[in-house]
Amino acid sequence: MNLIELKSKKGLDIPIKGEAPKTTRDIVESITQVAIVPDSFPNSLLKPVAKAGEKVKAGQIVLYDKKNEQVKFTSPVSGVVKEIRRGEKRRIIAYVIEKDGSDNHNEFKLSATQDRSEIISTLLESGLWTAIRQRPFGIVAEPEKIPDAIYITASDTAPLAPDYTYMLDSEKEAFEEGIKILKALSPKVNITVKNSDKEFFKNFDANIISVKGPHPAGNLSFILQKTNPINKTNVVWYIMPWHVVFIGRIALTGRIDFTKTVALTGPAVQNHGYYKIISGAAIDKIEPTVKDGSLRYISGDVLTGLNVGPDGFIGFYHDQVTIIKEGRYFEFMGWALPGFKKYSPSGMFFSKLLYSKKKKFDFDTNLHGGTRPFVIPHLSERYVNLDIYPSNLIKAIMINDIDQMEKLGIYEVMPEDFALMEYACISKINIQEVVNRGIETMIKES
Template identity: 40%
Template sequence: MSKDIRVKKGLNLKLKGEADKSIVDAPRSSIYAIKPLDFHAVVPKMVLKEGARVKAGEVIFYSKYDEPVKFVAPVSGTISEILRGAKRRILEVRIMADAVDEFVEFGKMDPMTADPAAVKTRILESGCWPFIIQRPYDIVASAEDAPKSIFISAYTTAPLAGDVDFIVSGKMEAFQAGVNALSRLTDGKVHVGVGKKSALGSINNAEVHTVSGPHPAGNVGIQVHHVDPINFGEKVWVLGAEDVAIIGNLFLTGQFKAERIVALAGTEVADADRKYYRTIIGANVTSLVKNVNTTETRIISGDVLTGDKLASDQALNFYHNTLTLIPEGNEYALLGWLPFTRNNIPSISGTSLSWMKGGKSKVDTNLNGEERALVVTGEMEEVLPMDIYPMQLIKACMTGDIEKMENLGIYEVAPEDFALVDYINTSKLEAQEIIRLGLDLMITEVG
């Protein structure tokens, strides 16, 4: 099988506001937060209470239904607040950080000479296990499972997203150590997807695939589909490249150092501030941007297609390395369906004048339409480079037809794979949300 993955279907959105490739240290946040909502389907059980002192790497809560999976403090300090929602559901655990972190010492380990069981135990105890996501279902992997293969994507195609290859290129030793550790957790292969001329192309103990093509070629699910598709009863683990470096650093130093390099992007960020910031997982948004008018600006943890809306006093999500600021779509355009009434909005169908003007576009959150029936066929397939029928799968999820969902490929997809479907489909249906609900139904009914 060829080691190249060439994707032809998809769409590259050329948007204004990309972060410059320079890295600076972000101011240290006074408050850091771990949000259980970032870990889909995990029910947290608290180990510590408000007022407790913690070290970086100390367990805060664990998964109720998979107790070996632990979630740890990214910094040392004092648990200042445990925010709860309806039915006392834990929304955030906030930590008032010390000026200098104190770490739990796990001890150094060479994963290539250690017993695989010891490697797995170290990842679990240190709080690094939540970086490992299971496909199908796009949830934190079970501690009892072993995957048929492991996939890492270091190729970025999402609009305005942080360039993973650039982020990880300065962490090569840690990334290699992380790959070494992961290779001990499976009898199959570790696959790494990279772009052309990537610094990660020489990684050992992994099969490297050169990926090319438009978005969503960088999505790890697309790479899994082209290299080692998932069948019923099989499990594949996927990780972010920077998360692999955090795991590797654990084995090199014996400490859980939750460093995250975040791209600050979007047209609502001043030109001088659009760059990469070295921070820590769970840092508050205010450590990166200040004085944001949230009635006029949308703060997004992640990229514009798959990210989550944040308030100005919230923390970045656990897995994201991009913070995007774009205008809210509060302006109404009279006869907005006419191409000359909106300023260069991108359009896959050519119904705006963006194809004439060229260059990059400035986007806001306006949907430019309302929800309507699914009547146009064939459009979703143009942006989803997988051998499935996306519209039929969406309909099966909407009706809760488990047998059809299985036959149409529900085990291979994750919500992020349908982000472009969200963007281009004329029905304006929330495809990502529908797929997430379908996956949740499969977890409940099939397991």
């Protein structure tokens, strides 16, 4: 086992209220519906295999990705396909399965001693292959590729990120087993962890890469740039800690079990804390939701999460739910006021002089200004911790110059790496959307 320690200087920990205290409520029994949310899987096109009204077993294939037909999605529970919720252009926004309480399930054989190809095919059939993603581009891994390494990403530094040492404490056995399976896929398995979590993860048979510093220190792009730079010809795979546990459970019990813990965070939450749920559960099971549009329900964190609405479901790659107020209000001459109560990292508001660094603030979804031409990037670029020239790359994407995008490092980035820049952008440009567009272009081109 090796230990690599990384430090990131650039970045920002946004002082948002609503951290989850370390108490877990088990609400698995109360969950009647789970859903697969296609928006969780960028650059995919999900098509149903099982139609609405069909009975399905736990572990039965219900959807597949039309862009990569090997990639399949399975039902986490035994039940009935309740509803295929569609949005604009008949795009699926949620594939809802209602639990029937029975124990019908598919059996899988998975062990670290199997062939690599056998393991891969079991993971594909069990739907768990979707847990393994690849860089560049953050899409579900292509099974025929050989990755340089597999990264288990337990270094979430996003605002109000859940504590993995707390969540995984009771799942060590399955986690360990999952690592064994991953090692059969690639001998190099690394766990990325926050510096303070090193001790916990040292117990497992994998390399540790620890990060220190403000968000986005824990982002995989930063870690890869330091430990395994990505370009056109090489790939790495990555997987989230809970999914390692899921894989471990298949090996241990022969069946899928998507039970996991998520953190309920954010300034507009009533019952902060950790909740034991089934992956894909509805948000209103962990917190009563209001439907008057006054609150925003986010699967994930405030910088990169998905706005799923009060009747939405928790995404596959999210271990956190954040609730904040919607900011639909006018503010009279707001831009000219001294701003004693307005948190801003910029130094343009007096709050900077008044509060200690430990003070936490309420945040809402107001844009705080109108969209403007992209000027003064130095005010926001300072929150990107990668060795790239962010605004040059963004401009290359805006003008769709593929050659420049390649040269300026499109293979090394994900939209999440620009989330803080987007937060601080005075021109209010949706930078993550631009980066995602660049990535989509690259996928199409390759």
